[in-house]
Amino acid sequence: MRTARKILGYQLRDIARNRWVIAYAVVLLALTEALFRLGGDGSRVVLSLLNLVLILVPLVALMFGTLYLYNAREFIELLLAQPVGRGSMFAGLWGGLVLPLAGALIVGVGTPFLFHAGEALVSFRSLAMLLVTGTLLTSAFTALAFLLALRFEDKARGFGAALLVWLACAVLYDGVVLLVATVFADHPLETPLLVLTVLNPLDLGRVLLLLDLDVAVLLGYTGAVFRNFLGTALGLGVATAALIAWTAVPLMLGARRFARKDF
C-alpha cells in the first residue's frame, strides 16, 4: 500500500501538469460559466450540465485512460525493474489518473458555482450529486480503459475498442433497451429492465442523477422503472453500489491481467 501511495503521488504530480487534463478543466469551466451567463439559475445549470457530464466524462476517461496506459509502457517497464510489486504499481497508476481527472471535473464545474453562489439559486446538494456521479463515472470508465489497454496489445485496436465501449454505453444501449421494451411489451419487464440498467454504467449515472434531482420527465424508461420498482432511496443506493461495482470488477480483472502480463 505504501508503494502504491508513493507511485500515486508522483503520477498525480505528473498528470496534474498534463496539458490535456488542464484543457479538460478549462473546457468544463468555460461551459459551466457560459450556462450561468445564458441566464440559468443554479438548478437549471445543473440540469444542463447533467447530459454533458454523462456524455463527456466517460468519453474523456476512456480515451485518456487507454492512451495513458499505452504511452506509459516504457515508464511502467522502468518502474517494474525497481523493487515494486505489480499490484502496487497498478493501483498507483490508476489512482494517479483518476484523482487528477476527477479534480479537473470538480474544479471545472465547481468554480463557477462558487462565483455565482451569492447571486443565483444554487442547489449545492444537486451540484454535489453531479460531482459525485461524475467522479464515480470517471473511476468506472478509467478502470474499463485500463482493462481494454491491457487486453489489446495493439494501441489502435485498444483505442478503437474504448471508442466502441463509449458508443455502446452512450448511444446504442438506449436503443437496445427500447427495442427490448417494445418487442416484449406484453410481458412484465421491470426485472429485465432493471438488470439492463445495471449493466450499463452510464445509465446508472443517469439514474443516480435524475432520481436525486427528481426530474421525472427526464428519467426515461429505465429511470422510471428504477424509481417505481425500488423507490427513490433504495434506487439511489442500488445505483451507487452498482456503479462502484463497475469500478471494482474491471479493476480486479485489470490487476489480474497486469500481474500476468509480459512487458
Place this chain on the structure above:
Amino acid sequence: MTPGTPAIRAEGLTKRFGRHEVLKGIDLSIPAGRITGLVGPNAAGKSTFIKAVLGLVHPDRGTLSVLGKNVNGDERYRHRLGYMPQSASFPANLTGTEVLAMVRDLRGATTEQDTSLVAQFRLEPELVKPVRNLSGGTRQKLSVLVAFLFRPELLILDEPTAGLDPIASGIFKEKLAEARDRGATVLLASHTLSELEEVADDIVFLLDGRVRFHGTIEALQRLTGFARLERAVAALMREGAPE
C-alpha cells in the same frame, strides 16, 4: 549469495509469444564480478532474456535465479539491480530531480548514493527542467544516472550508448570498469561490437533463442580465427553455431 554463485543462472528457459518461440531453452551461467556482453542478431531473444531476468517477462518453462534468488514474482531481489532500458522514458511533466526522488523513494534507499555522474555529465542545470524539455541524449544520461545511482550488485544495460555523445560514452565506459572493480556484475546488450570489445570480459552469443557461444573474447577469437570481435561474431552468425 555465496562466493562462486553465478550472478545469473538460467536452466532450460523457454518463452513463447503466440506461435513464436523466442527463447528455446536457454542454459546460461553468468559469473559474478565480470562484464558480460550479450550479442546476437535482431529477434535472437536478447531483450526477452533481459526482461526475464528483470521479472518483466514470465518464462514458460525452466528456472532462473538472479544473485542467488529464484525469480518467482517476489520483487525484493530488484533492490540489488540497476537497469537501463534501450529507450529511456520518464513521466514527461516531472523534472529530473523529481524522477530521481521518485526512484529513490520507491527503492526506500537509505544508503549513500552515487551522484558523481551528475557532475560528470554536467546534468545539474538540466535536472530542474521537465523531462519533456530534455533532449534525447540528456534523457539517456538521466537513465544512466538512475541505473548507477544505488551502486547495484548487478547492472543490466540494454543498448546503453545508443543516444550518448562520445564524451558521455567515454564517461559511461569508465563507470562500467569502476563498477566491475568494486565487484559488480554487468550484463550489457549491444550491437556496437567495437564498444563491447573495449569493455566486456565475456561474450554470450544468442541465435534463434539459444545460447550459441559463451566464453571470453579471447576464446571467441581463437574459435573463429578472427582478431576483431565484429568479424568473429559475424563468423558465428554465418557458420550458425558451435556450442
